[in-house]
Amino acid sequence: xxxxxxxxxxxxxxxxxxxxxxxxxxxxxxxxxxxxxxxxxxxxxxxxxxxxxxxxxxxxxxxxxxxxxxxxxxxxxxxxxxxxxxxxxxxxxxxxxxxxxxxxxxxxxxxxxxxxxxx
Amino acid sequence: xxxxxxxxxxxxxxxxxxxxxxxxxxxxxxxxxxxxxxxxxxxxxxxxxxxxxxxxxxxxxxxxxxxxxxxxxxxxxxxxxxxxxxxxxxxxxxxxxxxxxxxxxxxx
Numbered sequence: 375x376x377x378x379x380x381x382x383x384x385x386x387x388x389x390x391x392x393x394x395x396x397x398x399x400x401x402x403x404x405x406x407x408x409x410x411x412x413x414x415x416x417x418x419x420x421x422x423x424x425x426x427x428x429x430x431x432x433x434x435x436x437x438x439x440x441x442x443x444x445x446x447x448x449x450x451x452x453x454x455x456x457x458x459x460x461x462x463x464x465x466x467x468x469x470x471x472x473x474x475x476x477x478x479x480x481x482x483x484x485x486x487x488x489x490x491x492x493x
Numbered sequence: 494x495x496x497x498x499x500x501x502x503x504x505x506x507x508x509x510x511x512x513x514x515x516x517x518x519x520x521x522x523x524x525x526x527x528x529x530x531x532x533x534x535x536x537x538x539x540x541x542x543x544x545x546x547x548x549x550x551x552x553x554x555x556x557x558x559x560x561x562x563x564x565x566x567x568x569x570x571x572x573x574x575x576x577x578x579x580x581x582x583x584x585x586x587x588x589x590x591x592x593x594x595x596x597x598x599x600x601x
Contacts, residue, residue, distance in 0.1 A: 418595040419528075419536065421589065424590065433588045471536075479538055479542070479581070480536070481538055481547070483536050485534075485535050
């Protein structure tokens with residue numbers, strides 16, 4: 375089944391930047407699309423972004439478009455989420471999840487990393 | 494983009510059947526996937542493509558769809574089924590992935 379491990383979360387001031395990583399182990403990351411999904415404290419799941427297996431297609435939620443950038447380095451078995459111009463409403467646990475095709479179901483999730491945007 | 498509507502909460506006695514609904518425009522033409530999320534844990538896929546069950550998910554979990562409503566049914570509910578349940582679709586008109594608001598299942 376393999377593992378996805380998110381990292382890079384922490385406390386950051388509004389307006390600053392942060393880069394999250396999603397590292398894959400025990401499976402071949404380069405054959406999977408990867409989504410980022412977030413969950414604000416006490417709230418539901420919100421889709422954030424997706425990147426295709428080869429990086430050729432990327433999509434973003436309206437709430438983060440123009441501020442967040444998804445990328446991947448298959449040689450390092452890692453997908454990134456570069457977050458800029460962070461807002462308090464970006465505070466959430468960020469999960470990465472893999473899909474066999476971009477439009478398919480989220481078959482396996484990481485445990486998440488907490489991002490807190492606060493002054 | 495699509496909006497998926499779920500009841501915020503549902504309470505069921507052990508051994509009974511829980512039915513969690515997910516409504517939305519054009520849901521009949523979209524594949525619906527379901528996840529459960531236990532407290533403090535990551536979501537887990539329980540039903541995909543409306544009715545399919547991943548390996549490791551008990552047969553007590555089943556999915557169905559009629560018109561613009563998808564339903565996750567949990568038969569013979571157990572205390573361990575207590576969790577938040579989310580439906581999800583891909584909105585091809587916007588290339589956005591959409592989750593329902595979630596249903597908190599309480600086992601009495």
